[in-house]
Amino acid sequence: MTLLFTHSDCLDHVTPPGHPERVERMRALQEALTDERFALLDRRDAPLGADADILRVHPQSYLDRIVQALPEEGWTQLDADTHLSPGSLGAARRGVGGNVAAVDAVLLGEVHNAFVGCRPPGHHAETETAMGFCLFGNVSIAAKRALDHHGLDRVAIVDFDVHHGNGTQDLMWDEERVLFVSTHQMPLYPGTGATHEIGAQGNILNLPLAPMTGSAEMRRTYEQAVFPALEEFEPQLLLISAGFDAHAQDPLANLNWSTDDFRWLTERLCGVAARHCQGRVVSTLEGGYDLQALAASVAAHVSVLMENT
Numbered sequence: 047m048t049l050l051f052t053h054s055d056c057l058d059h060v061t062p063p064g065h066p067e068r069v070e071r072m073r074a075l076q077e078a079l080t081d082e083r084f085a086l087l088d089r090r091d092a093p094l095g096a097d098a099d100i101l102r103v104h105p106q107s108y109l110d111r112i113v114q115a116l117p118e119e120g121w122t123q124l125d126a127d128t129h130l131s132p133g134s135l136g137a138a139r140r141g142v143g144g145n146v147a148a149v150d151a152v153l154l155g156e157v158h159n160a161f162v163g164c165r166p167p168g169h170h171a172e173t174e175t176a177m178g179f180c181l182f183g184n185v186s187i188a189a190k191r192a193l194d195h196h197g198l199d200r201v202a203i204v205d206f207d208v209h210h211g212n213g214t215q216d217l218m219w220d221e222e223r224v225l226f227v228s229t230h231q232m233p234l235y236p237g238t239g240a241t242h243e244i245g246a247q248g249n250i251l252n253l254p255l256a257p258m259t260g261s262a263e264m265r266r267t268y269e270q271a272v273f274p275a276l277e278e279f280e281p282q283l284l285l286i287s288a289g290f291d292a293h294a295q296d297p298l299a300n301l302n303w304s305t306d307d308f309r310w311l312t313e314r315l316c317g318v319a320a321r322h323c324q325g326r327v328v329s330t331l332e333g334g335y336d337l338q339a340l341a342a343s344v345a346a347h348v349s350v351l352m353e354n355t
Contacts (some may be wrong), residue, residue, distance in 0.1 A: 049151055049160035050084075051092040051144035052076065053250055056164045058133025062121055065129070066298060066335040067179040067311045075163050075331070077243045078341035079348060086352065091166055095142025095187070102190040103183050103217045110175045112138075112181060127246060138181040140164050141330070145188040148328045153196045153283065158355035159316075159327040161288075161348050167332040169287045170236060178209065178236055184330050185287050189200035193223050202281035203227065206311060207289020207332040209298040210239030213249055214287065222247035225279045227272055229253045229264065231292070231301050251275050256286050260302040264292075268314065271309035276318045284319045284327045286312075290334030292342035300337050308343045312350040313350065325354060 055175035056072050066313050079087065100109055114190065115122045115130055122130040141164035148160035162184070169185060170178025189201045202225045204216070205211040213320040215238065218224045239252045253267050276284075290308060292301040319327045334340035 047088050047157045047355055048327050048348065049088045049090065049148060049157040050079065050163060050348070051090055051148055051160065052163045053092040053140040053144070055133065055136045055140045058131070059137035059166055060131040060133065061129050069333065070337055071340060072165055074337040074341045077342050078345045079163070081345065083349065084151055087348070088304065092144030092162065092274045093147050093148060094136070094138040095139040095182070097192070097267050098254050099142050099146050099187055100182055102194070103186045105174060110216045111197055112166045112176065121179055128176050128179055134181070136168070138166055139162070141166065141184045144186055145184045145328065146191050148247055149188050149191045149196070149283070152191060152328055153328045158325050159351045160329070161351055162328070162330040163344070164331060167289070168330070169205055169207060169214045169289070170209070171213040172216040180213060183213050183217045185285050186214050188285055188330070189218065197302050198282045199285045200225070200279060200281050201285060202276055202279055203287065204276070204287070204315060204336055205287035205332070206292065207287055208292040208301055209235055209289070210252070210294065210334060211287055212238040215239070215245070218245070218249070220246045222249055225249055225251070225275065227251045227253070229255055229267060229272065229276060231257055232253055240336060244279045254283065257300050258302060261304060261307050263308060264301070264303060265310065268311065273314065273318060284322045284323055285313060286315060286327065286329035288329045288347060289332030290340050293334065293336060293339040293343055295336040295339040296334065305339070305342045305346050309346040309350055312347050316354040317352060320354065325349065
């Protein structure tokens with residue numbers, strides 16, 4: 047069984063007109079997953095993430111700043127790209143809570159795998175800095191839940207968003223129980239993710255991809271570097287930062303992947319999970335800003351998760 051966490055609160059994170067991380071992303075995702083082939087999804091409302099969940103990776107002072115910055119109307123701008131509206135904190139807490147609940151459900155054997163379709167995304171949020179549309183480090187919080195609450199020893203995070211997951215890297219820099227692997231376009235925002243950035247414990251693998259390199263280079267990189275690293279690490283749980291902005295139609299980058307590339311990638315990652323962690327996968331939505339490409343890619347991704355149960 048595949049579990050889907052979403053919540054209507056994620057529609058309440060409203061960004062300024064013209065902003066790529068917009069409410070319509072959530073609507074496109076929801077519509078894509080109403081197709082008949084997704085009838086067997088175990089659909090649940092994402093719970094609100096508790097302060098204790100957020101404080102697994104962020105300090106209290108940071109959470110306090112986010113709370114205090116919430117506007118009563120309109121927007122507060124945290125940086126050039128990241129905004130708060132009155133409903134933003136509730137939406138962000140759904141992403142946190144969905145990830146925590148997904149980890150619990152998968153590790154307790156209630157379901158085989160899970161997809162958390164919430165917004166705003168999280169992989170750019172650093173320890174004390176909101177940036178890149180992101181407020182809280184959702185996938186890092188999920189990893190800490192698995193490690194500290196469920197007692198796992200090895201959790202792998204694979205981030206195939208087109209932008210480097212600088213926030214996840216920052217939050218997991220000293221965490222030797224986590225292998226963080228990121229493929230991303232370089233040069234591109236946020237400018238991090240060079241190969242020499244390996245973490246304090248050698249637990250980070252950054253694999254930059256040049257613009258316009260497309261499907262073949264991506265598949266070669268995963269075959270030659272990502273999958274071998276995962277096989278050697280032997281994770282007990284696989285977490286995926288599922289950004290779909292490497293798609294050829296996406297307006298923010300130009301790696302030129304296809305919808306089928308996301309299907310292939312999900313199939314291969316599920317294969318690693320089947321060999322090493324009883325198929326246990328929790329995937330969470332990150333980027334993807336062309337609505338048609340996002341819908342098609344999410345549908346392909348979730349379809350493969352459902353096939354691997």
